[in-house]
Amino acid sequence: MKHFFAICLMLISSSSLWALTHEDLVEKIRLNNQDVLKAQAEYRQAKLDTSDAKGGLGPKVDLQISGTFMVNPPIGEIKITTEDLIKQGDLNGVDLSALRGRDFSYQLYEGMENTLYSFELSITQPIFTWGKITKAIKLYEKVEEIRQLQVEILLAQKECELYGHEVALYYLNQIEKLLKEQISKAERLVSISKAYEENGMILSQEVISANLQAQQLDVAIKNVQLQKDSQLRAIQRLCYDSLIDVDLDFVPDEEKIASYEKSSRNDLEAAASGEQNNNLRMLRMLCDVAAIAREIAGASVNWKPDVAFQASLGFSGQRFPLFQPEWQDKGDWHVNLSLGIRTTVWDGGKAVRDVTRKKIGEETAEIDYNNAVVQIKENVAKNYFDLQLSSSKAEYQKLMISGSELEFKQKKAEYDSGYGNEIEVLKKELEILNNKISLAQLQMDTHVAAATLDYLTSNHLLR
Incomplete structure (x- = not known):
């Protein structure tokens, strides 16, 4: 009995393990994603570089x-013998010849x-140092800020990618269920068509058409399953976890999507190109780094000791x-x-050219910033119109579904009363399912466009 309860507990825990939420997957990205880990390592390295630069202010x-x-x-032992003294002749007027015949020595240095x-x-x-050390500290502090911001940007980018894959997986699951239902209806249509053909009630062309439709659905569901596998593998790569299963606890928030549908293009472009956009903040910091590098080069020219x-x-x-x-x-x-x-007196003009080179780098950084602003606005406009178009098509598709459902009820009522045939009923059911599949695809496109806008504007509504 205890063994049975242990197995049940394992099954319950394993099932809860696979039903991962969006927050669970984001945490996996933060802890396991290789690009994020690399960016975090570069940030730690930048902090060390800043400490090294600050150390230049103090003594070495x-x-x-x-x-x-x-x-x-x-140098060995140094000593003097009587023979050496006798050779001197006298020492301060003292005759040393009396020492002749005596053999002794005096040690002057032991070696x-x-x-x-x-x-x-x-x-x-x-x-x-003409401010080179303090300017270098500012430069490395700015690089450290850039590395830290780069981690935040990368996490936001990966989370946006994750949201897109989750949305795709959610709607692909819905489409797969609808296709399975369509296949069941199509098989019934083929069976009835063959029976009607044998009775001479329909032509063989209609049977062939029913078979083709059933075969197309079989191809379509295999394609959806392939797309699901691709989306799942993308999530596994993001989280660096191959054990993540397709059963995710995720449902798109339609209300948050509606907030982007109601927003104006100008407001979204202003938000995307404002100070809250981390990508533009990083590019602005790179402009600051280029300016500081130019100042350091200016402090290193000739005759500045x-x-x-x-x-x-x-x-x-x-x-x-x-x-x-x-x-x-x-x-x-x-x-x-x-x-x-x-100081450097003359270096062939290298220091002066280096100042010019740094000025060019500063101008290039400013150009990159301006180009990024234009590109971001273009991306906002594109995804805004994609969102509006997909949303309008989705509303149109909902009307199509409502109309098809009314026609289905009429066909079903006629069939139940004995005036219609089941083929017409099945065809209308297949039409409804096909419209629902189209609606799911449009809703998926709407969410992907909204997720991109959410990332570009740094609103974090969908996260």
Whole structure:
């Protein structure tokens, strides 16, 4: 009994696992999508670059320690013998000849030890760089903002793609159900047509037409199943999860779509080209980056020297400081204070050309921004008209369905009263189902156009 309840619990949990909501899939995109993960890694790298740039304001501290063991020290023992003294003749008027015949020596220097240690601590602090360091910090901070915004843009783009695939999958499921119902009606139509043909009530051409219609429906449902598989695989790629099944907990919100149908084209274009559009914000930031790069290039031209202060503290000796006795007497120490000035006098005009190059880059960034505004407005206009057209066609299709349903009721009433035939009833049912399929396709197009407008205007109504 316990085993039975365990199996039931597993089945319940697995079924709830597959019925993923839109929010569940968005979270999977955030955590698993490779493009998003790459953008997040680039953002973290940009933060490190900003920290590096800020570090340029402070001092740079270097410490160098070396130890050497000399097998044959260059300076050995130094001593003087009586023979060396006698060769001097006299020392401050004192006759040294009396030392003749005596054999002794005096040690003047015991020689170098086998070890040699060296310590060097240097501190370099920039004093004046014509603002290159502070401008570089601004540049990297701006790049960091761009990388962060790029993550948001990519998430919004992936979510818009996800919504489009979910909408397509939802309506393809509806179309598949309608096609299955059509196939059932078509098979019944073929069967009745054959019976009527045998009785001489209809021509063989009508039987062939019924067979062709049934075959077309078989091809259509296979095509829909192929499209469903394609949409599902696209969702799996977005979420980087191959276990996602076709059974998703998603229903399009018709009320939110209606808000876009009621909006004016000018309002949508204004929203898409305004400050809330993250794509345009990123392009504007790229213009700022180009301007800062031009300022840095201007601060790097000839005859603009950089000034830096450097202090160094060093010790070199034969004994390790603090750990070996008499280490102070076995080495030397030094403290140096320096002020350095460095500038490029002539580089063949490269620095000046670099300033011009950066100005061109600034102009190019501005052109890219203006082109993006125009392109976004064009995309808004296209999807706005697509939305209006699909919506109008959908309303027309609803009227067609209402008319077909009235005609079906008449045909059905005639057939039930014995005046009509079942073939006409089935044909009208097939016509209604076909109109419903067309309506589902138009509704799908409407939602896709609205989702694109939602992304372009950054309204986030559908998310």
